[in-house]
C-alpha cells in the first residue's frame with residue numbers, strides 16, 4: 001500500500017481511500033461507488049455537447065459512469081492508482097481514456113480540455129498550488145474547473161469526519177482566484193464545491 005503526504009494534514013496517510021491498492025483498495029473502491037454521490041457534480045459541471053472533459057482522481061469511476069450519459073465528446077481521467085485504472089478501463093467505451101498519473105503531472109497537452117473536475121481528492125494532493133497550476137494549464141481559456149470535497153448541506157458521517165477547516169477551504173478558494181477569472185463556492189448535498197472559470 002502506498003503512502004501519501006497530503007498538503008492538508010500534518011501526517012502522511014496509508015489510507016486505501018487516498019491511494020487504493022490491494023484488498024483494502026478493492027473494498028475502498030466498492031465503498032466509494034456506494035457512498036460518493038456524484039449527480040450533484042454532473043449537474044453543476046453542466047457538460048455541453050461535444051465538450052472534452054478531464055477528471056483527476058477518478059477512483060472507482062462513479063463520476064465517469066455518469067459523465068458517459070452526457071453528450072461529452074471525450075472523457076479522460078488520471079489517477080495514480082493502477083488498481084482503479086484497471087477497474088475503470090474494464091468498463092470503458094471508445095469515448096473514455098483513463099491513465100495512471102497525478103494532478104501534478106497529468107500528461108495532457110495545454111488547453112486540451114473544456115472542463116476539468118476533481119471530486120474528493122483535492123485535500124489528498126501533496127501540493128495544492130502545483131495541482132491547480134496543472135489543471136489551469138490543461139483547461140482551455142474560458143473553460144471551467146470544478147473542485148469538490150466532502151462537506152455540503154447534508155454531509156453523511158464520512159463526509160463530516162473528512163471536512164476541511166474553514167481556513168483550508170479559504171486557501172483553496174484563494175488559490176483558485178489567482179488562476180481563474182471567477183470562482184463561486186457551492187454547498188451541494190454532501191460536497192463543498194468550487195466552480196472556477
Ligand SMILES: C[S@@+](CC[C@H](N)C(=O)[O-])C[C@H]1O[C@@H](n2cnc3c(N)ncnc32)[C@H](O)[C@@H]1O
Nearest residue numbers: 018019032036057058059081102103119120121
Ligand atoms: C477518496 S478517492 C475519490 C475517488 C472518486 N473521485 C470518488 O469521489 O469516488 C481519492 C482518489 O484520488 C486519487 N489520488 C490520490 N492522490 C492523487 C493525486 N496526487 N492526483 C490525482 N489523484 C490522486 C486516489 O488514487 C483515489 O482514487
